[in-house]
Amino acid sequence: MRKIIKKMLKRLSRHHRLCLPAVFFLAGLVWLLRPMACPFRGDTATVVFDRHGDLLRIFLPRDEQLRFPAEDMPLPDKYLRALREWEDRRFFSHPGVDIRALAGALITNIRAGRIVRGGSTITMQVARLADPKPRTVWNKIRETAAALRLSVHFNKSEILRMYTSNVPMGGNVVGIQAASYRYYGRPVTELTWAESALFVILPNAPSLINLDQGRDLLLIRRNRLLERLRDTGVLDSVSCMIARDEPLPEGGNRLPFLAPHATLRASRLSDQRSLRTTLDRALQARVESLIRPVSRDLRERGIFNMAVLAVETRTGRVRAYVGSESFFDDQYSGQVDGVQAPRSTGSLLKPFLAALCLDRGPYTLRSVIQDVPTFYGTFAPQNAGKSFRGLVTLEEMLLHSLNVPAVRLLNEYGLHDFHAALKQNGLNYLFRSADGYGLSLILGGAEASLWELTGLYLGLGNLGKRIPLTLFGDDDITPGPERICGEGAAWLVLNALTRLARPGVEYYWRQFGGRVPVAWKTGTSYGQKDGWAVGVNRQWTIGVWAGNFTGEGNAEIGGANSAAPLLFMLFNQLTDPSEPVWFEEPLHDLAEIPCCTESGYPAGPYCPGTVIDMRPVCAWRAGVCRFHRRYVLDRKTGRSVCSLCWTGVDTVRAIRYIVPAQARDILGRAGRRMDAIPLHADRCPVTNDPDRLALIYPVNDLRILIPRDLDGRHQRIVFQARHQHPDAVLFWILDGTIIGEPRHRHELAVDLFPGVHRLTVQDTEGFSRTIRFTAYRRESGGS
Numbered sequence: 001m002r003k004i005i006k007k008m009l010k011r012l013s014r015h016h017r018l019c020l021p022a023v024f025f026l027a028g029l030v031w032l033l034r035p036m037a038c039p040f041r042g043d044t045a046t047v048v049f050d051r052h053g054d055l056l057r058i059f060l061p062r063d064e065q066l067r068f069p070a071e072d073m074p075l076p077d078k079y080l081r082a083l084r085e086w087e088d089r090r091f092f093s094h095p096g097v098d099i100r101a102l103a104g105a106l107i108t109n110i111r112a113g114r115i116v117r118g119g120s121t122i123t124m125q126v127a128r129l130a131d132p133k134p135r136t137v138w139n140k141i142r143e144t145a146a147a148l149r150l151s152v153h154f155n156k157s158e159i160l161r162m163y164t165s166n167v168p169m170g171g172n173v174v175g176i177q178a179a180s181y182r183y184y185g186r187p188v189t190e191l192t193w194a195e196s197a198l199f200v201i202l203p204n205a206p207s208l209i210n211l212d213q214g215r216d217l218l219l220i221r222r223n224r225l226l227e228r229l230r231d232t233g234v235l236d237s238v239s240c241m242i243a244r245d246e247p248l249p250e251g252g253n254r255l256p257f258l259a260p261h262a263t264l265r266a267s268r269l270s271d272q273r274s275l276r277t278t279l280d281r282a283l284q285a286r287v288e289s290l291i292r293p294v295s296r297d298l299r300e301r302g303i304f305n306m307a308v309l310a311v312e313t314r315t316g317r318v319r320a321y322v323g324s325e326s327f328f329d330d331q332y333s334g335q336v337d338g339v340q341a342p343r344s345t346g347s348l349l350k351p352f353l354a355a356l357c358l359d360r361g362p363y364t365l366r367s368v369i370q371d372v373p374t375f376y377g378t379f380a381p382q383n384a385g386k387s388f389r390g391l392v393t394l395e396e397m398l399l400h401s402l403n404v405p406a407v408r409l410l411n412e413y414g415l416h417d418f419h420a421a422l423k424q425n426g427l428n429y430l431f432r433s434a435d436g437y438g439l440s441l442i443l444g445g446a447e448a449s450l451w452e453l454t455g456l457y458l459g460l461g462n463l464g465k466r467i468p469l470t471l472f473g474d475d476d477i478t479p480g481p482e483r484i485c486g487e488g489a490a491w492l493v494l495n496a497l498t499r500l501a502r503p504g505v506e507y508y509w510r511q512f513g514g515r516v517p518v519a520w521k522t523g524t525s526y527g528q529k530d531g532w533a534v535g536v537n538r539q540w541t542i543g544v545w546a547g548n549f550t551g552e553g554n555a556e557i558g559g560a561n562s563a564a565p566l567l568f569m570l571f572n573q574l575t576d577p578s579e580p581v582w583f584e585e586p587l588h589d590l591a592e593i594p595c596c597t598e599s600g601y602p603a604g605p606y607c608p609g610t611v612i613d614m615r616p617v618c619a620w621r622a623g624v625c626r627f628h629r630r631y632v633l634d635r636k637t638g639r640s641v642c643s644l645c646w647t648g649v650d651t652v653r654a655i656r657y658i659v660p661a662q663a664r665d666i667l668g669r670a671g672r673r674m675d676a677i678p679l680h681a682d683r684c685p686v687t688n689d690p691d692r693l694a695l696i697y698p699v700n701d702l703r704i705l706i707p708r709d710l711d712g713r714h715q716r717i718v719f720q721a722r723h724q725h726p727d728a729v730l731f732w733i734l735d736g737t738i739i740g741e742p743r744h745r746h747e748l749a750v751d752l753f754p755g756v757h758r759l760t761v762q763d764t765e766g767f768s769r770t771i772r773f774t775a776y777r778r779e780s781g782g783s
Contacts, residue, residue: 039130039150040166044069044273045178048263050281051317055181055256057263060172066182066255067174069273070165076188079176079196080160081234086200086225088122096123096151096159097144123147126162167203185254193235194246197225215248222248259284261323261337266471277471278317283310283574287320290573294566295325298546301556303531306563307338307545309454310570313538316458316467324549333549342429342447343530343545346523346559347401349422349442352456354398355464355485355493356421357413361619364593365395365496366600366611368627369405372662373720375699376439381407390666391659393600395496401522403443410442418442425466425484426455444525453534454543459484460494460519461536463586488589488616494519494536503564516575517582520567522559529553533563535571537581542570590614596625598657606630606655630655631678638678645684654678661694661722668726676724680765693730693767696720698759700771705778706752714777716749721761721769733760 043061047068050056060066084091090098098121120128120143127146133139150159169179176199180188184195191199201221223244230240259279266275287308295306310320323337357363368391374381381403388404389396397405410418419434419441429447430437437445455469466482484490497519520535531546546562548554556562575581593602597609604624631640635650656675659667664674677692697720698704706714721730723746732740732748735758740748752775762768 038154038162039127040070040162042067046267046273046275048266048275048277050277050279050284051319052281053187053276054281055187056258056277056279056281056284057260058181058255059263059267065172065174066178068165068177070161070175075157075160075164076191076196078191078193079164079188079199082193082196082200082225082229083122085228085232085234087125091122092156094121096147097121121147122163123150123159126150126159126166129163129166169199169202181255183249183254185256192243192246193226193229193239194222194243197222197229197243198248201225219248259321260327260335261339262318262321262471265321265337265340270472275472278319278473279321279471280319284320284322286573287570288322290569291322291325291566294569298556298562301562302554303546303548303557303562304332305334305336305338305547305549306566307341307450308566308570309339309450309543310574311454311458311469311541313458313461313536313541316455316469317473318469318471321471336549338545338549339450341549342449343547344444344525345446345448345453346444346525346530346532347403347406347442348448348453348456348521348523348532348534350398350401350406351460351493351497351521352421352484353406353410353413353418353442354394354496355460355489356418357394357409358489358492359486359616359618360413361615361621362602362623363394363619364595364600364602364613364615365393365492366595366613367394368392368599368601369394369397369409370660370663371397371402371405372660372666373696374404374408375697375702376407376411377699377702379439381439381443388666390663390670390672395499398493398496398521399500406442407439410439415439415441421484422446424482425459426468427452444523450532450543450545453532454541456484457521457534457536457543458541460490461538461541461583462490463487463583464490486589486616486618487586488591488614488618491583491586491590492614492616494583497521502568503560516571516577518568518571520564522564524558524560527553528555528557531557531559531562533559533567535567537571537575538583539575539579539581540571542567542574544570589617591617596628599625599627601625601627604628608655627657627659628655629658633678634681637681639681640678641681642684645681649681658691658724660691661724662696664724665722665726679725682765692724693761693763693769694722695759695761695769695771696722698771698773700773702771702773704752704773704775706754706775714751717752717775719748719750719759721746723763728763731762733762734758 042065043063044067045061045065046059048056048058058066088098090100124143124147127143127150131146133142154162165175165177167176168174169176169182173179173182176188179199179202180186180191180195184191198218201218204221226235226240226243229235230237235243258281262277262279266277287310291306291308298304298306306322306325308320308322309318311318321339323339324334326334328334358365371383371389371392373388383403384401389402392400392402392405394409396402397409415438416434419430419437423430427446427448429449429452432446434441451469458469459466464483464485464487466484498517500520502520516537518535518537520533523532524530529547529551532544534543535541544563544567546566547557592612592614594610595601595613596603596607597611598607600613602624603610604626606628607625608628631654632642632646632651633639633654634641634646635652641649641651656678658677659674664676667674697718704717706717709715719732723730726746729741730746731738732742734750739750742748754776756772756774758770758772760768760770
């Protein structure tokens with residue numbers, strides 16, 4: 001290279017040679033002033049903090065260097081003062097290169113006959129960190145030029161930030177922020193003088209922090225810096241003595257590993273390298289400590305996984321997030337995030353159906369719904385207790401989590417409308433159409449995550465306003481216009497859910513002082529694979545799931561006995577009794593109306609007694625009690641008459657409470673005497689009262705598989721009907737042939753042949769019901 005340069009210079013004229021310095025000067029000036037980006041482009045770790053700035057977890061970059069992002073990193077005063085004293089006293093007065101320091105270093109090294117002093121400024125060290133090269137004279141010149149260029153394009157604060165973020169601190173630790181958490185487990189803003197001095201010394205020989213034999217030398221150098229700080233007046237004698245007595249940090253990793261599932265999700269949701277989440281480190285630790293003993297007890301019963309989500313009701317900010325009891329439990333898949341995993345919802349959607357029905361009308365919480373054997377094609381819902389109550393109120397359906405009334409209510413409300421409402425309010429795992437789920441949607445036929453279900457109950461807790469759950473940001477959130485339901489409907493359902501009987505000693509919660517009101521609901525999936533409990537009050541919305549990530553069922557799994565106990569432990573621990581706990585009644589969205597004392601619907605013209613009840617103002621579907629009816633009776637016979645047959649008859653008007661035949665039959669067997677539809681006059685043309693006679697099984701358009709007995713013979717199929725008069729005679733007509741006329745018990749066992757059949761049931765007065773159904777057999781060995 002030198003020979004080439006000499007040849008080029010020989011070829012230049014004397015005039016051109018005189019111009020060379022100017023050319024080099026201009027080239028250097030252009031290089032110096034050319035726009036410059038930050039020289040550090042290496043990947044940094046992703047660091048996740050809680051709401052207060054406490055570190056939760058660090059995700060290393062691909063090069064596995066523990067390097068914190070420089071953005072917004074605080075520059076601690078103690079460290080900076082110690083750094084300037086040790087490395088660069090005139091940092092704020094020189095242009096990146098300290099000529100006095102370089103000259104002094106040159107004289108010292110010449111006298112010593114070896115390199116004992118470097119003379120590099122902090123800016124020059126930044127240049128070397130950005131482009132590390134062997135220490136030669138030529139590279140020192142390049143380093144000096146790079147330092148000048150850095151000083152042109154960056155201010156002193158920015159250069160200090162580059163240094164503190166990229167200085168090596170031993171092993172794979174880079175930067176003082178990373179070192180502070182690695183060696184002391186706290187941020188640099190909390191460093192003492194001794195710790196700050198150590199971090200100034202450490203880059204001179206960073207491997208010493210990991211070597212026992214090097215600790216004494218490191219301690220001597222640290223104390224020497226502390227003494228210099230004392231001699232220059234930065235430290236007084238007492239502070240210096242206290243700092244000198246501080247020991248060096250012991251070995252071991254002090255980096256936290258908290259809320260692993262939540263921090264992992266946060267890192268995947270954001271491209272930022274420094275994440276401030278809504279989690280609360282102290283509260284997260286409290287929740288985890290409460291889970292451990294409960295989880296140990298459940299494991300003895302074969303239930304190996306739990307998940308918990310605790311959310312501020314007003315804001316939707318997630319304060320605690322536990323995806324599993326132990327992240328490192330490989331035996332039971334501890335790294336699966338139970339908060340995000342979709343599972344069968346069980347009965348958790350029933351309160352939302354109730355709220356939507358209250359919003360639409362004409363229901364109140366006292367309105368009765370049939371709880372009777374029900375068939376929708378081949379779907380025949382059953383209550384958990386395998387029994388029926390005849391009639392139950394909407395509130396009783398919620399409190400006892402009755403399946404049959406819920407299915408009938410969903411059919412009345414509209415499957416497609418309910419499915420659309422769920423999707424609109426965040427249930428993103430509903431991947432089938434409404435018809436694909438069918439009416440079993442309300443019983444756990446679909447899947448949702450704990451995150452989604454807790455979000456639904458959060459909407460109830462905000463009186464119907466849809467508040468999104470969030471892991472980021474702590475600014476006040478203004479709810480959007482979206483609503484899950486009206487304020488009045490939400491408040492009515494919330495109050496009803498507080499009356500649900502709590503498990504264990506919580507059953508007597510109202511008798512204790514400082515009691516915590518909670519609107520809560522449990523759910524258990526089919527096959528007892530999932531146990532849910534979700535609750536809400538004005539301060540907290542908490543969701544708990546218990547089960548097995550393998551999907552394995554267990555008789556011990558149930559919302560009430562495996563998830564609810566922990567739910568109330570959390571509410572009792574987290575709720576602040578000095579703050580408002582329950583919701584204010586939204587009087588502007590509730591109306592008092594007279595309701596029938598027996599049916600609970602808005603009172604009709606024939607209801608003999610009324611009670612004042614509340615329903616949402618926005619309820620738009622009109623309707624009144626349809627159970628109280630007025631009849632015109634023949635005073636002599638007690639039979640009903642009409643305009644076709646009352647001529648010349650001494651009549652009297654009477655009101656009867658008429659419930660459907662199935663419900664009347666069940667209530668009668670339970671000892672409740674119910675009115676029956678009066679028999680009509682014999683001489684009157686036949687009428688067809690829809691509530692007089694009901695054909696229970698089969699239903700219209702049903703396909704019936706004729707089952708085989710253990711001996712291979714085909715079994716009989718039992719037909720069922722209900723009549724307002726239990727002792728009425730019913731005629732059973734199959735395909736035009738009378739096949740029986742049983743009394744009292746309106747059931748008939750029939751031998752069926754494959755094919756399409758027409759069945760008619762008729763009473764002695766000519767009232768009848770007719771349906772069509774198909775029967776088929778599955779031959780042995782066939783499919």
